[in-house]
Amino acid sequence: MPLIHVDADAFFASCEQAINPAYRGKPVVTGLERKIVSAASYEAKKLGIKRGVPLWDVKKICPEAIILPSHYETYSLFSKRMFDILRRYTSQVEEYSIDEAFADITGLRRPLHKSYAQIAISVKNAIEKELGITVSVGLASTKVLTKIASKWKKPSGFTEISYYNRPDFLKKTSLEDLWGIGRQTAAYLNKFRVYNAWQYAQASEDFIDKKLSKPYKEIWRELNEERVYQVSTQEKDEYKSIGKTKTFSPPSSEAQYVFAQLSKNVENAFIKARRHNLAAKKMMIFLKTNDFRYRTMEVRFNRATCFPNEAMGPAKQAFLKLFSSSFVYRATGVVIFSLQSRFSLQMNLFEKPLTIEKIGRVYEAVDDLSQKYGKHIVFLGSSLPVMEKQKKERQFIGLPCLGQAT
DNA sequence: TCTGGGGTCCTAGGACCC
C-alpha cells in the first residue's frame, strides 16, 4: 500500500554546495551555459531567483550570486547514489528523473521494526547524511498523493498523507499543484466550480467521464487512493524522439537566416541520434513566431536515416511551405522520431547501397573530427549563416557544403 | 512571469479499407 516519493531540493545547486563548502549558505545558481537559471539554491530562491530566470536578471537582483555551469556528470553520480540508498530498503524503486524517485515500501514494517513514517524518515536521513544534500519525502498510498506530500514542506520536509488526513491536504491543494494538471485544465475545471484537489476528488465518476479525458480520470482515481500508476523498476529504454530547438536573438524574418537556424537544429538532432546509434523515419519541423505561435509540419523519409544531408531536402520543402516573410521568427525546432537502430536500416528496393555507405563513411569522419576538435567543426553549407554569426566566438574549420560533397 | 530546452502521452479527425 504505502509509497514514498523522494524529491531532492534544488538538486543541481545542492550538489555544487555539497562538493564545494565555500558555496554553502550562499545564493548559487547553475545554468551558465544556457544563460538562464537551471537550478537555484534556497538562498537564491529567497531572493526571488527561480528556474528560467535570465542570468542577467540574476546579476541585477544579486550581484554576489555564484553562477555556475551545469556539471551533469556530477549530478548523475549524486543521483545514482541516491537511488542506491533507496534500493537498500527495497528493489521496488522507480528512477523517475535525475532528482526524483518513487519507492514501494509495502511489507517493510515487520523486518525493519518501524512504522512506514519511520522508514521514510530513515531513508531521508541516510540520503542527507551520506550525500550532503537535502531531500523532501512524501508518504501516501498513490503516486499522485505522494507527489502532493513531498511538495508540501520543502526543503528537507517529510509529509504523510493518510486515509484520515487526506481531505485536509486536498482541500489546501490547488488544481495546478496536482501532478498532471496544468493551467489549461485548471481553468477548464474552474468553469464547473471545481477549484481545489478535494473538490476534484469528490466529483462524480459520471462528471469525470463526460467532461475529461483518460489522464484526468486516472489522476482522479489516484486522488481517491486507487493505485493506477505503478512503480516501474525497469530502466527507461531508448528515446522515442529527439528534438533540438534554439531561440535566436534578435528575431528575424529573413528566410535564409531562419532556415540556417533550422539547418543547425537538424544537424544537432542527428548528431545526437548517431551518438545513440539511432536512425529516424520521420521528422517534424516548426517555426516559432515572435508572438509565440507555432507553425509545424511533418515529413517522412523514404528510409530511416541518421544523416542530416538526407533530411535537408524534405526540410527545405517543409520550411518553404511554413515560412512567410511577413512574420518575425524567434526560434526554430526539429523533432525526429519513429526511431530505430541505425544498424538495422531497411533498404528500400531502389536505394543504391553504395551511396548510403559513402554517406555513412563521411559522417563517421565528421563525428570523428568533432570528437577531436570539438563539436560543430564540420557542418552543412545551409547552416553557414548561423556559424558565421558564431565565428567571432570560436575558431573553426568549415567545409563549405558537405551535402554536395557526397 | 515579455517567457529556454528536452521530452511523453493523448485525442480528434481524415484517409482508406472491407
Place this chain on the structure above:
DNA sequence: TCTGGGGTCCTAGGACCC
C-alpha cells in the same frame, strides 16, 4: 451516385512534466 457501419492507420496539435 448515394447509401450504412466499423476498423485501422496516420497526422496535427494540445497539454503537461522536469
